Amino acid sequence: MKRGALFIGLAALAAAASVVRPAAAQGLPPPRTVEFNLRQSPQDPLSPVVGVVTAHITPTDRVENQVAWQISEVEVRVVGSDGQTQAVWKDTAPAAGKEAWWVAHADAAAPQPEEFVETPLLVGTADATEGTTAALDYEFASTLSASTLYDGRVADASYNLALETAPEEPIAGGDGEPVETSGDGQPS
Numbered sequence: 001m002k003r004g005a006l007f008i009g010l011a012a013l014a015a016a017a018s019v020v021r022p023a024a025a026q027g028l029p030p031p032r033t034v035e036f037n038l039r040q041s042p043q044d045p046l047s048p049v050v051g052v053v054t055a056h057i058t059p060t061d062r063v064e065n066q067v068a069w070q071i072s073e074v075e076v077r078v079v080g081s082d083g084q085t086q087a088v089w090k091d092t093a094p095a096a097g098k099e100a101w102w103v104a105h106a107d108a109a110a111p112q113p114e115e116f117v118e119t120p121l122l123v124g125t126a127d128a129t130e131g132t133t134a135a136l137d138y139e140f141a142s143t144l145s146a147s148t149l150y151d152g153r154v155a156d157a158s159y160n161l162a163l164e165t166a167p168e169e170p171i172a173g174g175d176g177e178p179v180e181t182s183g184d185g186q187p188s
Contacts, residue, residue, distance in 0.1 A: 028059035034116040042177040068100035087131030117155035135164040150180040
């Protein structure tokens with residue numbers, strides 16, 4: 001084989017190896033959202049939802065029943081007593097999105113909301129998109145809960161939400177409070 005043909009063959013092989021396969025070709029589930037509902041009285045499942053933290057996630061890798069998820073966006077909504085959204089903030093480049101969030105699933109092809117209870121630390125500043133002009137400093141992390149509230153779709157969360165004003169204006173916070181997980185594993 002001539003040297004030029006070998007080089008062209010190796011270049012073609014390298015180009016083929018660098019092609020990124022779509023998620024479906026890798027046996028990955030589709031992108032989705034995971035929501036954490038913050039209630040006025042966290043121990044009362046009938047208490048009104050006053051805020052929602054949403055992570056928009058995309059699968060990037062899979063090893064058996066574990067899937068690596070990338071957090072592409074964090075959205076925070078404040079809900080009024082009438083159940084209507086009062087304000088929305090979005091962080092489209094969250095720090096947590098730089099590393100994979102590995103989650104074990106009973107069925108990696110059909111992840112369930114209750115499997116997303118142990119979040120990485122979500123921290124950053126989100127831009128206002130509705131209801132206000134002030135940015136929002138947010139911190140949110142959750143762990144597996146022993147609580148049976150919300151039919152077992154529950155995590156214990158610590159969070160702090162504050163408007164980026166002078167002085168900073170806290171709007172919500174909690175330490176180890178139960179939060180309902182939802183999203184039903186639907187694509188985002």
